[in-house]
Amino acid sequence: MLTRVAGGEIVDPVNGRLGTGDLWVEDETIVPPPTGRKPDLTLDAKGCVVMAGAIDIHSHIGGGNVNTARLLLPEHHKAHAPRPGATPLAQLGWTTFETGRLYAQMGFTTVVEPAMSPGAALHTHLELADIPIIDKATLAILGNDDFLLSMIRDNASAAMIEDYVSWTVASSRALGVKVINAGAAAAFKENVRSFSFDDEVPFYGTSSRKIVKTLQKAVTGLGVPHPLHVHCNNLGIPGAPDTAAETMAAAEGLPLHLAHLQFYSYGSEGKRGFSSAATRLAELVNTTPEITIDIGQVMFGQTVTISSDVLRQFTARGSANPRKSVIIDGDANGGGIVPFRYSNDFFGSLQWAIGLELFLLIEDPWRVFFTTDHPNGAPFTTYPEIFGLLMSRDARAKAMEAVSGRALKLTTLPALTREYTFEDIAVMTRAAPAKLLGLKDRGHLGPGALADVAVYRKGGDIAQMFRSAAFVLKNGELVVEDGAVKKMRWGRALRLKTTPDKAMVKRMEAYHQQRYGLSLDWFDFPDSAIQREQPFGEVSCRA
């Protein structure tokens, strides 16, 4: 099948292609313009922007904690049929099916679930397999698990730790590794109620810093393309910028990704002890090239916070709206589900403004990633509005009229005039995520790339443009037309190609028998358990 996307404004920064032209697709792949052949399908892209399919590196779309959030809040999604926009969470994309549909309609073709408990990997992959159209991937959580903490306490060799990380990634079918408030979940089980970067985990005697450094070294050593993905300590606490700065400094020249930096950018100045530290952290990011970050932008309205940072979520229970929550002490991290409504009061306005400050103050679009930490800062369905705010200072000025003036005075946002270009957007949401995740086959429109393509009809309303793609191709198939899904298909979960060390497998078998009284088979599963044709795609490690 030969497809021609005709006459669109191509925005492909990886290949330096910026300008009007045609894009050719044969079957699943982008191809050079063929000679003497007529296309089987021509898509008229005149007046449209043509980009690679977008990639979301951090969105909680599936797994035990996400499903518990659905279970906790049935009143917020009485149906997944279209509902009034004002209904809380109505556009959240609550079911697996809706998640795929809504992402595809916005031109997203790959989404990473960033917090998979390795012990519940099968559950996560079953959910992801039920998300249609898009490809998915997961990051396996380590850093509060007894096996790793015991190895660090007992001064295990770096090679042995690498073997354990490799086994975890392989058995859980993950694309990378995430550490969430390293050591804090283990400490919380010992009734510790606050935990910082250099605090020690009771029983193990190791610090959060040491856990992060150990995992960073292992991930780098194994050649995992995605740097260690770090959810720092002290999320949401005024004073957290110090923690974020300490963590950035601890990168020490090796790649490190800090998740949802907005939630760590709260200073403690002013009458309310709550201020913006975005300028300080943006400057740190600008001057620390080994650091990448994503934002975790807040938008106003009802949402639900879902996190494996069980200590932070336990502390946040009092702010639950509606007043119910779930806290889970898992085998390692566990998690917490706390519904929350962001309002445009002083605090909410400041959070909203801080996220935008970070977007606009961090200079390199290759190192700042577009996220709301769905659904923690806002549902992913708010992305089009955020694109509008980033690309238009007029849109920002209008939005600022509706938020707390006292909060804005504590930020630099009113003075920021930068406007993202389509090229910046293509870098931040396509090219850079592909590079960060090691996905060489996507994020660009060069010949040989996977034909994941998003075509947006240009118009005055940027948000509307990104909300309803004119066309979306996934693996070369036309799946969205005029903002509506035209064809259903099942995507794959991308996993890292890694072979676990046999000695480590034996060791894990003995550990599970001794500590849990169960064979290792209980913690693993065959690919056939997913019951989809080719549920996984493989990504190679760096040489």
Place this chain on the structure above:
Amino acid sequence: MAVAWIGDRSVPVDDAARKAAELLAASLCPVFSLDTDVHGTRAALALARSAGAVCDQFDGAATAREAAQYTDRGGLFIAPGEVRRRADLVVIVGALPAHHDELIAEFASTVPDLTGKDAERRFFLVGDDAKTPGKAKAVRLACEGGLEAALGALRAQCAGRQVTHGVSHFDAFAEALAASRFPVFTFCGVFAGALALEMLQGLVGDLNRKQRASALHLPASPNGWGSTLVSTWTTGFPLRTGFARGHAEFDPWRFDEARMLAEGEADLHLVVAEDARQVPAAPKGVHMIALAKTAKPVAGAAVTIAIGVPGEDHDAVVYSSRLGTLAAMTAKASGELPPAAGILRRIGENLPERESLPC
């Protein structure tokens, strides 16, 4: 070997599936009762969506109570593996179904290894019906008024409030609680009512103000909880979800399969069961489609199709109470009986004007 019947007549599976689809298409109010694995539930939900049917767990009152604990108030919960490794005080709240005996006995025969040297595990029982775990010693906390009253009194006493009827052996419990690093309370919806479950979570929440504590969910039906999880990610709701209006609606009263059948609302009952002996008689005027492991037609069923038992006759994914999550099970023998999922999909393929199945 016959594997499908229309009435008492043995027929090819395709004929039985076609007949089942005809009955579903003609039904005004079909209701599905499930006792199956993850993939059976996935297929049943897809069929229910196409047929406008209601999905509930077979004999699902206890499962619905457990789901309500999440939907109505939330709470604090813990993984079973963490209980084995960390809980130095286990409080068994009310009676538990026999399928949890093995896990409770395991707690009794092991000691926590994550709470320091020489750790022990002590047991208390709440209510008159809670059973002593294996050979372990256990102290009973009970008072007049049943399980709800005992939990209410225990919560009040733990908070230092006066009560007219306190639980027995409270002082021993208070002493054990003070010494405990991680107490865990087990619960199950079979013998604990909604108020008992709510009071238990209130107690656990109170304790967490000063020390750690949590609650271990031991599901009334592991298959029921697995189906609850699948229904939640597929539809946004736990079981007791209906599709009559073309989209998913959750209503734990309205979509209670037992009530719908007893009150004459349902005119078709599709049952997926591991054992044909589980399948109840169809009420008068209700067509029954029975999918169960059987060598003969189910009495009174309009259509019977034999299926295998998940994890025995075919590979399966089931909820494991031992793990607290979903687990893959390899078939014990290569049986000839098909999984429920395959049969449900074949019925769906025979529905007229079938919508595209999202799952």
